[in-house]
Amino acid sequence: MMATNTLDRTAKRLVLTVQDYSLFAYRALMDLFRPPVYWTDFLIQADIIGFGSLSIVVLTALSTGGVLALQSAATLSAFGAAAITGRFVSLTMIRELGPVLTGIMVSGRNASSMASELGSMVVTEQIDAMRALGVDPVRKLATPRIYATIFSLFFLTIVADACSILGGGLVTIFMNHQNGTQYFSMAWEHLRYPDILQGLVKPLFYGFILSSIGCFYGMRTTGGTEGVGRSTIQAVVTSSVLILFVDFFLTQVILVLFR
Amino acid sequence: MNETSTSALPDATLAANARPILAFRDVSIDFGGRPVLEEISFSVAPGETRILLGPAGVGKSVLLKLANGLLRPTQGNVCLFGQEISHMTEERLFALRTRTGMVFQEGALFDSLSVRDNVGYQLVQEQVPDDEIDRRVREELRFVELEETFDLFPGSLSGGMKRRVAIARALIHQPELLLYDSPTGGLDPVTSTTIIELIVKQRDVFRTPSLLVTHRLQDAFMLSTHRFDPALGRMVPLPKGETDPKTTYLMLEDGRLIFDGSLHELLHSQNAFVREFLR
Numbered sequence: 001m002m003a004t005n006t007l008d009r010t011a012k013r014l015v016l017t018v019q020d021y022s023l024f025a026y027r028a029l030m031d032l033f034r035p036p037v038y039w040t041d042f043l044i045q046a047d048i049i050g051f052g053s054l055s056i057v058v059l060t061a062l063s064t065g066g067v068l069a070l071q072s073a074a075t076l077s078a079f080g081a082a083a084i085t086g087r088f089v090s091l092t093m094i095r096e097l098g099p100v101l102t103g104i105m106v107s108g109r110n111a112s113s114m115a116s117e118l119g120s121m122v123v124t125e126q127i128d129a130m131r132a133l134g135v136d137p138v139r140k141l142a143t144p145r146i147y148a149t150i151f152s153l154f155f156l157t158i159v160a161d162a163c164s165i166l167g168g169g170l171v172t173i174f175m176n177h178q179n180g181t182q183y184f185s186m187a188w189e190h191l192r193y194p195d196i197l198q199g200l201v202k203p204l205f206y207g208f209i210l211s212s213i214g215c216f217y218g219m220r221t222t223g224g225t226e227g228v229g230r231s232t233i234q235a236v237v238t239s240s241v242l243i244l245f246v247d248f249f250l251t252q253v254i255l256v257l258f259r
Numbered sequence: 260m261n262e263t264s265t266s267a268l269p270d271a272t273l274a275a276n277a278r279p280i281l282a283f284r285d286v287s288i289d290f291g292g293r294p295v296l297e298e299i300s301f302s303v304a305p306g307e308t309r310i311l312l313g314p315a316g317v318g319k320s321v322l323l324k325l326a327n328g329l330l331r332p333t334q335g336n337v338c339l340f341g342q343e344i345s346h347m348t349e350e351r352l353f354a355l356r357t358r359t360g361m362v363f364q365e366g367a368l369f370d371s372l373s374v375r376d377n378v379g380y381q382l383v384q385e386q387v388p389d390d391e392i393d394r395r396v397r398e399e400l401r402f403v404e405l406e407e408t409f410d411l412f413p414g415s416l417s418g419g420m421k422r423r424v425a426i427a428r429a430l431i432h433q434p435e436l437l438l439y440d441s442p443t444g445g446l447d448p449v450t451s452t453t454i455i456e457l458i459v460k461q462r463d464v465f466r467t468p469s470l471l472v473t474h475r476l477q478d479a480f481m482l483s484t485h486r487f488d489p490a491l492g493r494m495v496p497l498p499k500g501e502t503d504p505k506t507t508y509l510m511l512e513d514g515r516l517i518f519d520g521s522l523h524e525l526l527h528s529q530n531a532f533v534r535e536f537l538r
Contacts, residue, residue: 036384121369128329132438133381133428134357138347248375 025212028142041144050152053106060105061160065167073176080237082223086186089168094199103206107239111214115235118218119228144213194258206243213239280436280468286335296514303468307475310479311472312339314510319472323440327359328352359430362440366421368413378427418513421451437469455481456494463487482506483522
């Protein structure tokens, strides 16, 4: 009986959280189409999120591309197909790993910072102060962060794709001692527009997920500084898991659309 | 008027109460089923200063947040400037809140903004020209005697200075109602007196109606027994036996309003809790 009650309470809490999140995300998205729109905050956030995440995205992409080239060349050469390493790296990165890895890296850096920043503002009553001054905190704090993340992640993913192919190329040339021209031409020639398209659609979703989750958990922080820590963990874990989860369904849909 | 009747109002209030600035009618609120405030009724008339007393954790700050719609009552009505706000949309409330000024317990200054941007926050949002913002911010900082902090950040201010900056921020938009949440909480006696002097100055110079929450009797009584002397530029005691007629008291016990009246009535109350609290 007690177990049933606990299950019941947990299920209700989960449904309520999903409902609150949906309303929050809808409001934050729609606020872009009603004045006032805080464009300055959008630019500041785009700089913090986009330019600020550039170094970790470049490093992650370079090493992932390199590792992919190392691993795939070893496997492919067993079938006498080491020449298609470039094609393997570029397709894997552009269609799948580029957007997902960039999303997760940016989530680790920015969903956590959004949750902790907004959470600290909640526990020190700065959010209430903002409301008392007649300013909508969702419009002022969440909307610019969400759109700035969507915008930045799109370009960061392109950078990540380029860097990973470069990383794979460097490993192919200097460690696998294969032909660099062959690697890059294979990486380029077999790319089709649907591949690029799905690689560029995904970051739009992931950017929205990580920023809205980060802001949502930050805004509903309770329990002082300990609560801020809890919100930060929840934001990173939830956004990372959701990115992977949504990626699966998004890939399914895109594959059906471009079959 | 004395204790217990939560819906009754002091005579002074009733007289001036044709159109209260703020009115609570049978307001209750609970958090997760736990009642915090129950059937609270009182009002704040134009020009009136109401001091809400009660021990820590009794729901004073919650009541203050209900006053400008930061929290919604579970039942009952809150009327602000004649408008029922209990069910008002947040969008409409934002506009209404710009007519109030609120001083939070710890100041609640935006720590990433300078004192200038904190005090002028509303003006920045309204896209008032920079020169005009600078002028009005300096004016308010002069009122709280902190003009030298213009370019500083909240992190470099003391607790008392933060409260004074918070008062300046609450005043810059010339509010029609001021809400003070324990403005002297956690401050030393000297700094507390400075803050109370500012509140008395604001009250006597602008006569803005206000609701002030505190658990410090000394501060509460000082508001009744002192006035601001513009000639001397400081707070002076009223003649012995005189109190400010527009400054009245409310007291909470276990989420219920148990007293609503003047300082004289408070001091002569027969309510056991009031007597215990005053001791």
